[in-house]
Every structure is written in C-alpha cells, then in structure tokens.
Amino acid sequence: MRTLRTAVAAVGVAAAAVAGCSAPPEPYTAAPTETYSLAPLPEGATYVAATPLPEPVECGDPTASLRPFPPGQIPDSASLEAIRQRGRxxxxxxxxxxxxxxxxxxxxxxxxxxxxxxxxxxxDLLGSPDKVEFRVLNYDEREQALEDGRVDIVAKTMAVTCERRQRIDFSTVYYDAYQRILVMAGSPVRDVADLAGRRVCVGEGTTSLERVERQQPDAVVVTVPMWSDCLVMLQQNQVDAISTDDTLLLGLATQDPHSRLVGPSMGDERYGIGIAQGNDDLVRFVNGTLERIRRDGTWERIYSRWLSELGPPPGPPPATYRD
Structure with missing residues (x-):
C-alpha cells in the first residue's frame, strides 16, 4: 500500500481554506526556489490523498464495438425513433x-x-447537423448522465476502458490521443519523472488522473471539474504542471503563448462516443456515421479545422468490431 502523498505548501493550504476546498493531508515543503500563489483555488479544486489503486479491469479489447447496420438497412428502432420524434x-x-x-x-x-x-x-439521424442540443457535463458526470437518460450520447474526450464498459457502452474509436504534460516556459519539468514532489492538475474523474498516479505516485495531484481551471491554476503558480491528452493540452496552450507541451507520451487515450448500456441500435447507428466519415474525408476535414497544430492528419483510427 502506498503512503499518503505529500501535499501542497503552507501557502497552498491557506489558499485552499479561502476557497473552501479540501486541504492536503500533510504540508508540502517547497524547494527554496519555488514560490506558490496565494490566490484562491478555483471552485471544486481538490487535493487528492493517495490510496491503493485498484487492479485494472480486464475485458479483452475494450475498443471492440457493434458493427453498423448495413447501408440502407436500418430497422425500426424505438430508441432511434424517440430521438427523431424529439427532433434533436x-x-x-x-x-x-x-x-x-x-x-x-x-x-x-x-x-x-x-x-x-x-x-x-x-x-445522419435527423437530416441536419444543427439538430443538436448540448448539455454541459463535468468529467465525473459523463457516465451518470447516460445512465439517467439525460443525454443520448457523450462526446467529451472519453477514453474507452474496460472499467467504463462495466457501466456504459461505446462507439468505435474516433480519435487516438496521447497523454503528455503542459508547463510554463522556463519550468524544470521535462517528463513524468520530474513531477515527483510537484503539484499536478488533472481533471476529476478522468483516466489521466489514474495514469499520473500509477506513473508518478510522488506527485501532488489536484483535481478540478474543468480543464480551463487547470490553466488558471498553472498561470497563477498554484500548480507546476497539467497532465492530460495532447489534444486538450494543445487547446490550453493556444490560450497562453508562455505554456509548453513537454515530454514523451505517457500512454494513449482512445476516444469513443459514450452511449447508455443496452441501446444497441444507437451504438450501431453511431458506428455507421463514424464509418462514413472515415471513408468520405469528413474526419480529415474536421481534424484539419481544429487539430492541425498537432501535425498532419494521421488518418482516422480503424474500427474494431466484436460481431
């Protein structure tokens, strides 16, 4: 069993008290050259006490999904018809x-x-890309929103894992991301080894959190509901680094020219669209759309519009089916 991770400096404890956030279990002694901001932490920011990590859940290939309906052969479906009747x-x-x-x-x-x-x-389902209603979710709300029927699908940088498959279903993978680290220019942090004893901001309820804990158990982890909160904390010197998918880090980096992506990949994050368990017709329909955009160039156009700074379009990840 791992011992409790050393936590934030005394100034960080004071900031946490001001913001009403949970305080770390033990004082963290900063290196003489380190200074930490006294600004209040963002609402919902929480220092994570280290606990023994569970054994990984095994399920074979978690990315294997249901094969799409054959073209032009979509059957009558109560779940699909309910969305059509709703009109969005x-x-x-x-x-x-x-x-x-x-x-x-x-x-x-x-x-x-x-x-x-x-x-x-x-x-594909409603005849117009504008027939959508967006509902804003925190990262730790994604699965529950599907289980409660508050949303039809979740499209929110959601990595397909065996652990998540115990509760929800997924489409095929539509993007391969890689976890890295974001720091401010001049930071001594160059890779995951340098995060020992340093404060790292991670999204609450994300696979990025578990990867940081497994690869650097001596990091001081702070979780937040939204990635934009991590950027604020990095800018205010309340954390030393942010670690998550390169796609998300690129989005943060475009908002602050003084930030830098560093280090090699810590592991891949294979995004799938989340769908409630048992809604096989919707899974197959969504996979049909993903199959279409892989073939007709739509995926490359979407990538080029938003993620071209990561490099040339790598091509959409191929689908894996289990039936």
Missing amino acids: LVVGLDTGSNLLSFRNPTNGEIEGFDVDIAREVAR
Missing part, C-alpha cells in the same frame, strides 16, 4: 476544452472537434 440529438460535453468543445466568444456557438463529430451523427 441530446449531446453531453463540456465548454471548457478549447479546440475540442468550447463556446466561441465571438458568436456564442459551441464548437470544436468533438462537437463536429456529434453533429455528423445528427446529420
């Missing part, structure tokens, strides 16, 4: 992930890579 596809996402799903300050519209993927599902 209800999509769970967040508005704090720049380039993936964010509110454009110029026109007030919700835009981004994940948004455009969801719009393609609406195009």
